[in-house]
Amino acid sequence: MTDLQLPPAGSLDGVVVLDLSRVLAGPYAAQMLGDLGATVIKVENPRDPDVSRGFPPYLTDGDEEFSAYYGQYNRGKLGVALDLAAPEGPEVLKDLVRKADILIENFRPGTMQKLGVGWEVLREVNPKLVYTAISGYGQTGSRSRRPAFDNTAQAASGLWSMTGYEGQPPVRVGVTIGDLSATLFAVVGTLAALRHAERTGEGQLVDVAQVDSTLALTETAVVDYTVTGNVPKPAGNAHAWVRPYELFDCADGQVFFGAYTDKLWRASCDLFGSPELADDPEIDTMRKRFDPAVYERRVKPVVAQWLASRTKAELEELAGDVIPLTAIKNIGEVVDDPGTAERDMIVTADYGSLGELRMFGQPIKLSATPANPARRANRMAEHAEQVLEQFAGYDAERIAKLREGGVLP
Known part of the structure; x- marks a missing residue:
């Protein structure tokens, strides 16, 4: 039996997060909460697990490999695999929701409703639940059902049009800023909603869109246009008007x-x-x-x-x-810079025979309740029995029946 890897007491000690999200924006938001002390339960579809488990680079030991990408954004989480499309799948999730404070998902709007576990259903199960939904265009509006990736947000927010060199085609920002901006706004919104829930007993839906989030990072571009009619163009490495800069x-x-x-x-x-x-x-x-x-x-x-x-x-x-x-x-110079080490911004997680994973640390430094980022990520369904026993109240017989029914792998 695998240890639960529960984090030490932190600012969010006692907060339980169900992370149903995939790839980056949602997993990173849940990871941030976990670093700050929350217990995060990663819930994956056994038939279609988080695709980032296949992303390079990999820690390897013979034929065994583990995605370092997945490891960086899912560190410290407890792993459960649950088929929500199976007849009993939604009921198992509801049992976990009863003891959860936060649920994070980043499916296309409407997906959770089709599975019978959307916000309107889960709020009846747990009125204090903070339900954080991250998507490309948000839960409302005519574009809400459109598929989206990071580049969608860069394109639709105007950011892509502003990046690059004058007279040349625009250039995307070199990192997935659409996902990363949504991550940060989702964390802020989730913590604000959590404070409200703890004070009043009322949960709520936190609706964060990649496009909205990236638009909010375009600095003066919006007011430049609304005040002067100027449409910002790529300026290379120069600032739009601050010089020398x-x-x-x-x-x-x-x-x-x-x-x-x-x-x-x-x-x-x-x-x-x-x-x-x-x-x-x-x-x-x-x-x-x-x-x-x-x-x-x-x-x-x-x-x-x-x-x-x-x-x-x-x-x-x-x-x-x-x-x-x-x-x-x-990046090599940054990782090896003594100043980076002084800020604990490179941390190490032990993956046994696979070796150690050095990854970026937690930029939020708290004096009384420091973050705990130096933890390994979960293997697929690694903590299923312990999580279902502790958070859903299931016994071994109930868990065995769920396996027989295909709800659990």
Whole structure:
């Protein structure tokens, strides 16, 4: 029998989360809650488990392999496999819901209703339940039933149209920002709804859409359009109007230089041996340096000259403590950076014969109830008996009958 791997007491100690979601947005939201102390139960379809179990890279031991992708986003969860399409499947889920505080799913709207376990049904089972539904376009509106992936959100939110270089086709953001933004908004909404439920006894539906979430990350684009009619276009590595605030070449790569305020500009002039530029009447104020023509003619060439002959390390040593000047690092450099270790942002989980998995840690640092991210993920249906005994009150005979009926694998 496998240990339950219950997390140590944390901020969400005692909170029970049913995670029916797949791939990224939902699993990551549930993982965040688990890192913060909640008990998270991963519920998968035995006929169609979470597809991310097949995503690379893999920890391997001979013929055995385990997805590191799955491991990073499902760490610390308890594993149950449950066929909701089987006759008794919905009743088993309802029994788990009775002791749950939160349920997270990211199916296309209408899927859970077809299975007989939608929000309207489960709220009758547990009136305090916080039901978090993450989808592409949300639970309402004419587009709600459309299939969606991360790129759908990047395209439909306008974000894709703003990314890349002027005069060239738009470029998607290099990570799945549609999923990741939905994750973060889902966690915020879930915790807000949980506080309400604990105070009043009233659960609610938390409806989070990838498209909505990504739109909310487009910074000034919406008000730019509504106020001025301007439609933002790709600007490469430059900011739309803040200057200097972009990538510059240096002797061994690139750095970000962002000393755009008057105070930071004056400090830069002093650091790089050009104090007279701070009082140059053409570029002595932020508003003047923001002018595109002035910036291209006077400011950008100066900054480029300051940086070109120095290495990333030399530049950070010279100016990194005074102005926003940061080496542009690859992931290997980030993982091996002592500063990353100082913040506990690389943690290790032990997978026995498969080896150890190093993955990103938990960025939320709590002084009294620290997070616990360094845990391994569940194997398929790993904790079925223990979860059904502890959270549904089933005995061995009941569990055996469910297996015979195909509800459990």
